[in-house]
Amino acid sequence: MDLSFNAEELAFRDEVRAFLKDKLPREISEKVRLGRDLTKQDMETWHALLNERGWLAANWPKSFGGAEWNAVQRHIFDEECNRANAPRIVPFGLSMLAPVLQKFGSKEQQDHYLPRILDGTDWWCQGYSEPGAGSDLASLKTRAVRDGDHYIVNGQKTWTTLGQHADWIFCLVRTDPDAKQQEGISFLLIDMKTPGIEVRPIILLDGTHEVNEVWFTDVRVPVENLVGEENKGWTYAKYLLTHERTGIAGVGASWAGLSAVKRLARAELSGGRPLIENPHFAARVAQVEIDLMAMATTNLRIVSGAAAGQAPGVESSMLKVKGTIIRQEINDLARRAAGVYAMPFPSEALEGSNEAPIGPEEAAATAADYFNNRKLSIFGGSNEIQRNIIAKVKMGGRG
Amino acid sequence: MNFELTEERQMLQDSLRRFLSDRYTTATRNRIIDSDTGISDEIWSQLAELGVIGALFTEEQGGFGGAGFDITTVFEELGRAGVVEPFLDTAILGGGLIAALGNDDQRELVEQVIDGSLHLAFAHGEPSSRYDLNHVAAQAVQNGEEIVLNGHKAVVVNAEAAGYLIVSARESGAPGDEDGISLFLVPTDSKGLTLRGYPMLAGGRAAEVTMEDVRLPQSARLGQAGKAYPALQERAAVASTALAAECLGAMETAASLTRDYLLTRQQFGRPIGTFQALQHRMADMLIELEQARSAVINIAGHLSDDPKIRDLNVHAARNLVSRAGRLVAEESIQMHGGIAMTQEYELAHIAKRIVMSDHRFGDTDHHLERFIALSAA
Numbered sequence: 001m002d003l004s005f006n007a008e009e010l011a012f013r014d015e016v017r018a019f020l021k022d023k024l025p026r027e028i029s030e031k032v033r034l035g036r037d038l039t040k041q042d043m044e045t046w047h048a049l050l051n052e053r054g055w056l057a058a059n060w061p062k063s064f065g066g067a068e069w070n071a072v073q074r075h076i077f078d079e080e081c082n083r084a085n086a087p088r089i090v091p092f093g094l095s096m097l098a099p100v101l102q103k104f105g106s107k108e109q110q111d112h113y114l115p116r117i118l119d120g121t122d123w124w125c126q127g128y129s130e131p132g133a134g135s136d137l138a139s140l141k142t143r144a145v146r147d148g149d150h151y152i153v154n155g156q157k158t159w160t161t162l163g164q165h166a167d168w169i170f171c172l173v174r175t176d177p178d179a180k181q182q183e184g185i186s187f188l189l190i191d192m193k194t195p196g197i198e199v200r201p202i203i204l205l206d207g208t209h210e211v212n213e214v215w216f217t218d219v220r221v222p223v224e225n226l227v228g229e230e231n232k233g234w235t236y237a238k239y240l241l242t243h244e245r246t247g248i249a250g251v252g253a254s255w256a257g258l259s260a261v262k263r264l265a266r267a268e269l270s271g272g273r274p275l276i277e278n279p280h281f282a283a284r285v286a287q288v289e290i291d292l293m294a295m296a297t298t299n300l301r302i303v304s305g306a307a308a309g310q311a312p313g314v315e316s317s318m319l320k321v322k323g324t325i326i327r328q329e330i331n332d333l334a335r336r337a338a339g340v341y342a343m344p345f346p347s348e349a350l351e352g353s354n355e356a357p358i359g360p361e362e363a364a365a366t367a368a369d370y371f372n373n374r375k376l377s378i379f380g381g382s383n384e385i386q387r388n389i390i391a392k393v394k395m396g397g398r399g
Numbered sequence: 400m401n402f403e404l405t406e407e408r409q410m411l412q413d414s415l416r417r418f419l420s421d422r423y424t425t426a427t428r429n430r431i432i433d434s435d436t437g438i439s440d441e442i443w444s445q446l447a448e449l450g451v452i453g454a455l456f457t458e459e460q461g462g463f464g465g466a467g468f469d470i471t472t473v474f475e476e477l478g479r480a481g482v483v484e485p486f487l488d489t490a491i492l493g494g495g496l497i498a499a500l501g502n503d504d505q506r507e508l509v510e511q512v513i514d515g516s517l518h519l520a521f522a523h524g525e526p527s528s529r530y531d532l533n534h535v536a537a538q539a540v541q542n543g544e545e546i547v548l549n550g551h552k553a554v555v556v557n558a559e560a561a562g563y564l565i566v567s568a569r570e571s572g573a574p575g576d577e578d579g580i581s582l583f584l585v586p587t588d589s590k591g592l593t594l595r596g597y598p599m600l601a602g603g604r605a606a607e608v609t610m611e612d613v614r615l616p617q618s619a620r621l622g623q624a625g626k627a628y629p630a631l632q633e634r635a636a637v638a639s640t641a642l643a644a645e646c647l648g649a650m651e652t653a654a655s656l657t658r659d660y661l662l663t664r665q666q667f668g669r670p671i672g673t674f675q676a677l678q679h680r681m682a683d684m685l686i687e688l689e690q691a692r693s694a695v696i697n698i699a700g701h702l703s704d705d706p707k708i709r710d711l712n713v714h715a716a717r718n719l720v721s722r723a724g725r726l727v728a729e730e731s732i733q734m735h736g737g738i739a740m741t742q743e744y745e746l747a748h749i750a751k752r753i754v755m756s757d758h759r760f761g762d763t764d765h766h767l768e769r770f771i772a773l774s775a776a
Contacts, residue, residue, distance in 0.1 A: 132665070135736070136667045139667075159737050202741055204740050204741060204742060205741065205750070268529065269529060270530075271531055272534065275529070278764070278768075280764040281764060284764075328729075332725075335754075335758075339758065340758055340759070341553070341554065342755070343755060343759075344599060344605065345598045358595070358597055359554075367755065371600075374729065374740060375737075375740055378737055378740070382733075382736060387676075
């Protein structure tokens with residue numbers, strides 16, 4: 001056992017740290033620090049800076065233009081990014097679709113789509129969930145019917161994150177309604193400009209527009225946009241979901257969140273003393289920090305296992321459950337720390353304007369974040385589904 | 400022992416519940432929240448006509464209720480429907496403080512509150528006071544016949560709609576002293592008074608209030624100079640009672656929406672409510688809901704007792720209700736899944752009302768600390 005990074009890993013960390021110090025635009029990191037919404041332009045700017053350095057596609061093989069970092073390097077990168085308040089890399093093209101194309105896509109698809117993901121030509125979104133197919137994803141109903149050289153797609157996807165920015169959507173569609181649920185599903189790439197596609201915004205409870213409904217009415221999709229084999233889409237989808245869960249522990253985000261809570265609690269007064277000295281509040285913070293210290297090590301155990309070539313299995317489900325509980329607890333602490341200044345709703349009008357914030361700057365988004373991050377335990381396979389997976393695997397499929 | 404509502408309160412509950420379920424739908428309420436004023440004048444006057452405000456005042460004050468159970472009956476229904484109109488601010492705090500401390504002239508304003516024609520706001524908390532009632536730094540200085548106010552009041556709910564602010568300011572002592580705090584009736588169009596308004600996350604509006612040499616006549620003072628603290632404590636207790644009852648009503652809605660959803664939402668070929676893992680969590684929510692109901696009964700039943708007994712029950716109830724409220728809000732959202740995250744779904748607003756009530760007149764920890772201090776004394 002050795003809990004420290006080796007010399008090579010430390011050198012890598014310093015390299016990442018220097019890059020972030022040098023290249024991450026201050027106005028973007030300030031937005032991240034204060035929990036403000038990022039524009040499409042902000043995200044594209046950050047992607048371009050990383051791409052220039054060759055670090056945008058951390059998990060891609062070098063042959064496809066990726067950095068091909070091992071799991072420990074990726075972990076270090078994530079941790080440093082969170083420490084520096086760098087934006088999250090938009091995952092849909094880079095870490096969800098790309099691994100599927102690299103493993104199951106045709107040479108033509110790889111040559112066409114992968115460079116466009118890297119250079120930002122195409123913004124991708126994910127067409128998985130449907131109104132009737134959430135946790136039970138395999139019950140999805142969006143139909144694709146073969147008509148000559150095209151599929152005709154009809155149906156509706158929902159919770160499509162950042163779909164309002166997307167040029168393309170990768171979709172799970174039902175191609176064989178008579179097969180068993182998982183066996184009649186195909187994986188299609190659809191140009192969002194195709195006639196018959198309508199994107200309708202869903203406004204979340206904190207007033208943000210980050211998810212959408214995507215409606216398909218007689219949408220004609222060329223047959224060459226099928227990935228892999230017809231009716232084998234579920235296999236690819238499951239492959240993709242394991243990638244979605246990589247990094248789901250959110251250790252870096254939790255440390256950043258905990259630091260923000262402590263800063264706020266040092267500035268806020270309770271009984272004339274800094275809130276951080278209040279024994280009840282301090283106990284809450286300590287409890288989360290203790291959990292996070294252990295979870296960070298659990299995460300590293302799994303990360304170094306993955307670096308040694310072991311596929312993360314049930315452990316990624318465990319990390320998702322514990323990681324999201326910790327992040328949500330930190331969001332709860334932040335809104336508590338903000339006191340009465342959790343109540344104002346930071347309106348869009350104020351965001352980006354030069355008007356002074358209402359109350360402490362770091363208090364402004366705490367309550368909105370608390371509500372928004374309830375999604376963490378719902379999306380990417382709800383925590384209930386993760387617990388089912390853990391129980392099923394650990395109890396040998398019995399029960 | 401009798402845990403039934405009196406006939407009058409039962410009638411009030413029924414008529415208020417009927418009115419709100421007919422008239423205060425999710426769509427209507429969301430339009431109100433998005434409006435410039437953040438509240439509806441029409442709903443306000445209709446509810447005043449229904450007697451909702453009168454029920455919050457005693458007969459002596461011009462109302463027909465005013466006891467703990469009147470207040471909890473009204474606020475439980477307001478909470479159930481997620482009402483954002485400022486009954487707490489105008490009636491319980493503003494009207495209540497004038498009724499408690501005002502002279503005959505000042506008390507005429509209470510009539511206007513009861514008939515729905517006047518809004519008020521309580522400008523008490525300050526940027527660094529958090530939930531400490533005694534932390535008043537704003538200054539009131541005698542200048543000949545005038546009183547001059549200076550200071551900053553934080554998150555003053557309903558300030559923009561109010562005709563008057565009830566402003567706390569210090570005439571002697573230092574922030575943290577109970578003695579030396581006075582209350583003043585300050586017209587919102589006073590020179591030197593600046594409101595910076597903004598919407599709140601759970602609906603309604605508030606403002607940062609700045610006072611720069613606001614000049615008032617002696618007749619603006621409510622009650623005796625420097626002696627407002629016991630009345631502040633009493634109103635904070637009543638406000639906490641109202642908030643706990645409101646939270647309880649909202650929790651009932653959250654639990655009921657969740658129950659309905661579990662019974663209708665199909666996944667894996669059956670209603671998700673047939674999964675035992677979810678059934679047990681629903682059961683836990685309902686257990687906590689009954690605990691909250693009892694805590695609200697405790698607080699209402701002891702609201703007129705001596706301050707120590709009163710406050711012991713206040714702090715106990717707020718601590719319990721906010722713990723139970725968080726569980727109900729979070730579990731309701733989780734068991735619904737994505738749909739509960741959308742603004743147009745009723746639960747989203749209800750969950751916000753529940754959680755954000757933890758930020759008025761003390762959160763879970765604040766009430767725990769006060770409970771410990773009182774029960775140890």
